Amino acid sequence: MTLQVKIDAETCTGCEACVSVCPFNALEVREGQAAVNDQCTLCGACAEECPVGAIFVPALEKGEIPENFSGVMVFAEQRLGKIAEVTYELLHKGRELADTLKVSLAAALLGKGVTSFAGGLIEYGADRVYVVDHPSLEGFTDDLYGECLTRIIRTYRPEIVLAGATSIGRSFIPKVATQIGTGLTADCTDLAIDAETRLLLQTRPAFGGNIMATIICPQKRPQMATVRHKVMKKGASQPGRSGEITPVEINWAELTPKTRLLEIVEEITEKVRLSEADVIVAGGRGLQEEKNFALIRELAGLLDAAVGASRGAVDAGWISYAHQVGQTGKTVAPKLYIAIGVSGAVQHLVGMQSADTIVAINTDPHAPIFDVASYGIVGDLFEIVPEMIRQLKARMQ
Numbered sequence: 001m002t003l004q005v006k007i008d009a010e011t012c013t014g015c016e017a018c019v020s021v022c023p024f025n026a027l028e029v030r031e032g033q034a035a036v037n038d039q040c041t042l043c044g045a046c047a048e049e050c051p052v053g054a055i056f057v058p059a060l061e062k063g064e065i066p067e068n069f070s071g072v073m074v075f076a077e078q079r080l081g082k083i084a085e086v087t088y089e090l091l092h093k094g095r096e097l098a099d100t101l102k103v104s105l106a107a108a109l110l111g112k113g114v115t116s117f118a119g120g121l122i123e124y125g126a127d128r129v130y131v132v133d134h135p136s137l138e139g140f141t142d143d144l145y146g147e148c149l150t151r152i153i154r155t156y157r158p159e160i161v162l163a164g165a166t167s168i169g170r171s172f173i174p175k176v177a178t179q180i181g182t183g184l185t186a187d188c189t190d191l192a193i194d195a196e197t198r199l200l201l202q203t204r205p206a207f208g209g210n211i212m213a214t215i216i217c218p219q220k221r222p223q224m225a226t227v228r229h230k231v232m233k234k235g236a237s238q239p240g241r242s243g244e245i246t247p248v249e250i251n252w253a254e255l256t257p258k259t260r261l262l263e264i265v266e267e268i269t270e271k272v273r274l275s276e277a278d279v280i281v282a283g284g285r286g287l288q289e290e291k292n293f294a295l296i297r298e299l300a301g302l303l304d305a306a307v308g309a310s311r312g313a314v315d316a317g318w319i320s321y322a323h324q325v326g327q328t329g330k331t332v333a334p335k336l337y338i339a340i341g342v343s344g345a346v347q348h349l350v351g352m353q354s355a356d357t358i359v360a361i362n363t364d365p366h367a368p369i370f371d372v373a374s375y376g377i378v379g380d381l382f383e384i385v386p387e388m389i390r391q392l393k394a395r396m397q
């Protein structure tokens with residue numbers, strides 16, 4: 001049975017206050033009485049508005065979920081005419097979740113001149129793509145993007161919505177969750193389906209990264225989560241894969257944006273190509289002082305690698321924050337990650353553990369970095385790294 005709000009016929013005055021406030025057009029007044037239809041999502045907006053307290057949101061039993069939501073949806077982020085890489089990573093994970101639930105995978109694509117990207121999203125796993133292609137969406141503004149995505153979710157009712165924890169995702173996905181009246185788990189590091197309840201298991205570091213918490217959203221739909229770039233793997237494209245492309249009409253006259261994009265100014269900071277690097281050599285507090293980072297830079301130079309660092313090294317002032325890997329730094333997934341004098345605190349590991357191969361050099365055989373390392377060298381970095389440099393140079397001659 002579809003769960004709906006309950007209306008007390010004796011108390012209801014038929015005032016229609018609930019009708020205009022319902023975001024899902026689930027209420028109407030018939031013969032002087034409010035009536036609810038199967039569009040109800042139990043969001044509770046009507047109950048809050050009812051001046052006589054005639055509407056009740058029934059409590060859900062354990063494991064009971066609103067039934068009129070189905071499918072997984074990925075917000076297909078694009079910026080300046082390019083689909084963000086995190087979108088492909090989310091499509092890969094979204095496909096896995098949708099297959100487990102035996103439902104379809106959709107993508108929501110917003111922007112100006114973006115319809116041509118829809119086919120690519122289908123090749124990366126989407127079954128259908130909802131597109132709002134309009135000049136008003138040329139540059140990102142959180143109010144217009146928020147309104148459009150909210151409308152798509154309200155109309156097509158996915159049970160799960162995934163988005164990138166990028167600067168765009170972070171700035172408007174919480175607003176969408178609030179408008180829909182559901183929960184949001186930010187910065188997830190893992191997503192899975194509970195086989196028994198079909199709930200989305202959303203894992204993320206909690207309490208300063210000291211524990212990994214698995215969060216569920218049992219009573220509201222959709223279940224919403226954001227994931228950082230590089231935390232999930234990108235899948236392979238399947239050229240020629242078919243799917244549906246659905247243009248979504250928006251009544252622009254109804255929307256009054258509060259912000260206007262005047263200009264895009266490129267950030268002028270130290271450019272560190274950590275997120276895109278295939279090889280990263282990272283140094284930690286084991287380096288003992290700033291000048292010893294020269295060893296990390298020299299090894300990185302020989303391997304054509306980017307230089308990473310633990311927060312320990314950044315906090316010590318030995319290297320800038322732009323190099324920090326981890327929960328409060330960058331998330332990376334290179335082919336090779338060499339951790340030198342890094343203990344492997346959980347906050348560091350969440351930022352690099354999806355590297356294909358991890359090499360750790362540490363004097364402490366019990367250092368947690370060895371738990372994730374493919375190859376571990378227990379020893380003094382001041383002996384091992386100069387030897388690696390010497391041998392690499394010898395091979396290059």
Ligand SMILES: Cc1cc2nc3c(=O)[nH]c(=O)nc-3n(C[C@H](O)[C@H](O)[C@H](O)COP(=O)(O)OP(=O)(O)OC[C@H]3O[C@@H](n4cnc5c(N)ncnc54)[C@H](O)[C@@H]3O)c2cc1C
Pocket residue numbers: 208209283284285286287309310311312313324325326327328329330340341342343344345346347348351361362363364367379380381382
């Ligand atoms: C909310 C929060 C967010 C955080 N975010 C991040 C984050 O984004 N990234 C991050 O990295 N940390 C983060 N941290 C900090 C994290 O908990 C650790 O304190 C930090 O990662 C430790 O850095 P480190 O491994 O360089 O230093 P240490 O833990 O001091 O480890 C140094 C290691 O070097 C080894 N060593 C010493 N001498 C040598 C030698 N001669 N040769 C070889 N090995 C040697 C030691 O055995 C040791 O294992 C965060 C913490 C909190 C609370």
